[in-house]
Amino acid sequence: MRVSAKVDYALRALVELAAHSDGLMTAEQLATAQKIPPKFLESILAQLRSAGLVASQRGAEGGYRLARPAAEISIAEVIRELEGPIATVRGVRPDELEYAGPAAPLREIWLELRAQMRGVLEQTTLADLATKS
Amino acid sequence: MRVSAKVDYALRALVELAAHSDGLMTAEQLATAQKIPPKFLESILAQLRSAGLVASQRGAEGGYRLARPAAEISIAEVIRELEGPIATVRGVRPDELEYAGPAAPLREIWLELRAQMRGVLEQTTLADLATKS
DNA sequence: CCAATACCTAGTAAATCGGTAGGATATCCA
DNA sequence: TGGATATCCTACCGATTTACTAGGTATTGG
Numbered sequence: 001m002r003v004s005a006k007v008d009y010a011l012r013a014l015v016e017l018a019a020h021s022d023g024l025m026t027a028e029q030l031a032t033a034q035k036i037p038p039k040f041l042e043s044i045l046a047q048l049r050s051a052g053l054v055a056s057q058r059g060a061e062g063g064y065r066l067a068r069p070a071a072e073i074s075i076a077e078v079i080r081e082l083e084g085p086i087a088t089v090r091g092v093r094p095d096e097l098e099y100a101g102p103a104a105p106l107r108e109i110w111l112e113l114r115a116q117m118r119g120v121l122e123q124t125t126l127a128d129l130a131t132k133s
Numbered sequence: 134m135r136v137s138a139k140v141d142y143a144l145r146a147l148v149e150l151a152a153h154s155d156g157l158m159t160a161e162q163l164a165t166a167q168k169i170p171p172k173f174l175e176s177i178l179a180q181l182r183s184a185g186l187v188a189s190q191r192g193a194e195g196g197y198r199l200a201r202p203a204a205e206i207s208i209a210e211v212i213r214e215l216e217g218p219i220a221t222v223r224g225v226r227p228d229e230l231e232y233a234g235p236a237a238p239l240r241e242i243w244l245e246l247r248a249q250m251r252g253v254l255e256q257t258t259l260a261d262l263a264t265k266s
Numbered sequence: 267c268c269a270a271t272a273c274c275t276a277g278t279a280a281a282t283c284g285g286t287a288g289g290a291t292a293t294c295c296a
Numbered sequence: 297t298g299g300a301t302a303t304c305c306t307a308c309c310g311a312t313t314t315a316c317t318a319g320g321t322a323t324t325g326g
Contacts (some may be wrong), residue, residue, distance in 0.1 A: 001134070001212065001250070003243065005315060009254040012236040019235035026271065034233055037248040040316050046273070059324020060270040068261040075242065079134065090284095091135040100167055102152035103266040104147040109208065109257055110136070115136070124242055137274060159302065173285050179304070192293020193301040223315095
């Protein structure tokens with residue numbers, strides 16, 4: 001039930017990019033703006049790039065920008081790219097769970113939990129976050 | 134965003150106890166009924182006991198039972214006793230988060246996520262689970 | 267050409283996860 | 297009173313994950 005540092009850092013960097021949607025930002029700018037360990041952020045940006053969420057420009061005057069409009073990137077998508085499924089029990093997805101005897105209704109609870117989490121994470125986009133501030 | 138094996142096993146054992154509310158059940162009975170590694174379950178039951186969720190009887194004819202009515206034990210309470218807060222970001226509780234600049238609205242998202250999770254986990258009790266099956 | 271920047275490979279200390287082993291202690295029943 | 301049956305307690309353990317760090321290579325703009 002914890003959001004990892006990786007996901008938190010990724011979202012902070014992405015929102016920063018969304019708010020700065022005109023030009024590019026360097027990894028170092030993002031790191032200092034959000035107080036994220038620079039080398040760690042670099043590795044996160046690499047994952048976001050290979051996931052197609054961020055585009056990069058190399059060399060001097062280089063940097064990062066969102067690969068798609070901020071309104072089309074949800075928090076849920078970011079989490080899925082970095083960590084897989086939104087909600088799992090012992091690493092297995094709720095719909096794949098099997099319980100014996102009286103524990104059977106537990107499955108429905110995890111399904112409902114996931115649905116509620118999705119309600120929040122799927123609906124909110126980077127644009128929502130960037131304009132709210 | 135994962136429910137640990139510990140929490141899953143604990144809930145399964147507790148629901149089993151709730152469904153079997155007349156007498157005692159031994160750790161081994163619970164383990165075989167729910168296919169939980171016996172020694173691991175033993176250590177989980179110890180934590181549930183010190184949390185006051187389960188009561189135990191030692192010796193022959195011993196075993197475990199719920200320490201309180203099943204209707205008064207929520208899933209949220211079980212999780213909190215075993216793992217602490219329902220939802221954290223980098224290990225810190227959502228209300229204690231501080232974000233810089235455009236990332237500020239992220240805090241509200243985590244608060245909302247926690248609220249939705251609580252909606253599910255706080256409302257459902259062991260009795261709800263035990264009678265639903 | 268050079269400075270700035272992204273990219274890539276590798277490694278690493280610490281914590282957490284998911285257990286296991288083995289014995290000490292209490293209780294019931296015959 | 298003596299097993300047998302349980303819980304209880306201490307300790308340990310390998311594998312994985314988490315949160316980083318180091319150091320070099322490739323690319324680009326000026």
